[in-house]
Amino acid sequence: MELKFDKYNEFRIKSLFGRYITNESILQLTEIFSYSEIGKSSNNLPIYYLKLGSGPIKILIWSQMHGNESTSTKALFDALSYFLHIDKKHLSDFTLHIIPILNPDGALLYTRENFNKIDLNRDASSLSQNESIFLKDLYDKIKPHYCFNLHDQRSIYSVADTNKPSILSFLSPAADTNKSETNSRITSMKVISSINKELNSLIKGHISRYKDDYNPNCVGDTFQSLNTPTLLFESGHFDNDYNRENTRKYMCFALITAITSITTNEYKKIDYSDYYKIPENTTYLSDIFLRNVLIKNGIKEYRTNISIMYNEVLDKSANKIMLEPFIDKKGLLRNMFGHFEIDFTNNDKMFKNDDNLLNNLLKHID
Template sequence: MNFSSLNYQDIKELSVHGRYIRRSQLQSVINRNSIQNKVSQLGNSVRNSPIHKVTLGSGKIKILMWSQMHGNETTTTKAVLDLINYLNKTNELVNQILSSVTLTIVPVLNPDGAVDYTRENANKVDLNRDAIELSQPESRILRVLYNEIKPDYCFNLHDQRTIFNVGSLEKPATLSFLAPAHDIQRNVSASRGQSMKIIVAIHKALSSIIPDQIGRYDDAFNPNCVGDAFQLLGTPTILFEAGHFPDDYQREQTREFIFYSLITAISVIAQRKIEGYSLDTYFDIPENNKRYYDVLILNANLINKKYDHNIGILYKEILNEEIIIFNPFIEATGELKDSFGHKYLDCKDQNDLNFLKSDRKLHKLLF
């Protein structure tokens, strides 16, 4: 697919930017005349916030996707809003998609967690570990919707942390995908095979623009996870994970890549091209590893003898007046062999040392 022909900058939903999405921003988008008659309310969250779906297209193939099951994972929500913008345009690909596919999109499944910028819902429950008990209203809303529309495919949309690299490479896992297992042996059922082939299609398309930055997520079976549960029910399900791109802590570049991934997957389904992709190629996609720190400080013992060799620093995301603040904390010290840094600072280098001393947060943390 030629992504440049999509004119992403003309598609991007400019009213939503950064890591935090305000409820009013989302409401403004779904209240627009262009999609207003395609929006309906599914129910309410723990705190009685509305949960909406957007339905696009009239085709026989049914795709269900949901974002922000974890309230602090906003990148895919931004990409979903971009997708809605694109599908409200008129061109050959859009017409083909909308005539072949009916898309049901839940932009934010966990609105309370979205407001608080937390993984869990208002009852402190991880909705992605509630597939069996269905103890939460948000979990039940998703399951009722699944039972009602009986989707042919499901897209489970998430963010992942900055710690992930691809295989053994010093490359961030900007995108990761998973065809969830449907049993503890991780066998390849018919539905899982379909998921794998769609991921192969995405990997092939996106590798042309982010080579070696696409990973495969761990496939350990957990029936409490929604993706595993839907795969177990026989619905091809794909986990999308939006990860880190260099210097993109606001996840705006990754947002674009997720949009391309969604369009690729939907197009392959709409054009019935899934069988043109090899199942075996799925296992050639490198698995994720956890080797990255946000900042890797080398020779830290030179600034303070209490440190042993190197320091691995990660950022904690803190919500402060609807702005996400990135606060550094020390995750590990030592030789930290085979570790990578999104940013390297070497205490042997005077310029790096001056930076450490001048950066208010790092200085307070280290000195």
């Protein structure tokens, strides 16, 4: 495949930045993309839809069904810009049917769930929410050849038994409880393997796959069981990139690869068993990991490991996501690592195990 990743800075949609991506953010792009409304969300916000290309291969793509998972949305717009401005020849091969923000209420409130506090990715069989119904209606109307289900994953995700952060994760969801290798599953596996092959040279060791337990309440599993090859894409965390701008770039490359691989039939050359060679996800990471901190608890003194995580909190006045640290766990925490780590082994500073522990630790880290 001839992919022009080196032109990323030319086609990246620069007005999309950071974690807080809402309807308002994507409405800034109407000079490039035109939207129509396919319905209203649970709290009456428009759910936008756009189309790119005019070809026979139909791909249905939705992002932000979890409102606070915005990285893949940014990546998606970058990828659309690529096909619109850099590599235009495929516009007559494919038609992309896109819902960039399926859960605009969750996006606005910066929550995973929708306005009714329902996880839309557990609503595929009951279809109890407007958002779920509109997605299913669009699926029924379009009858796509492929579905792309776009998400973000938390910073805890690592690659198999390593301390390497999972920058990108994928899944070819199961179509039944036996995890049968149906034609549609195999097709999804091949497309994912072609992404893995292409991206491996850029982020080797940072790509993983999700466990494939079947859950009929998940949208991907449902569409897969209806024999539509469906791919789950997950943007992960790496290093100190809390705006996930680097991950966005790699997710954009993953989307470009998948779409190109499908339109050129490149994926058909791939042995689907390559999919199983992609290492599985683990959850060995924390945002900050402190090793061997000396703690005083009453008269007891001991050393322990401390895992600190960030809560992502929307600051409405600044329209920004703030990171609020909290102590997640203390103890031996075998097999755990941090995106940021400090080893206190040779540090005899003693921390009292009281309500100020977190603040005192953070002061020390600064």
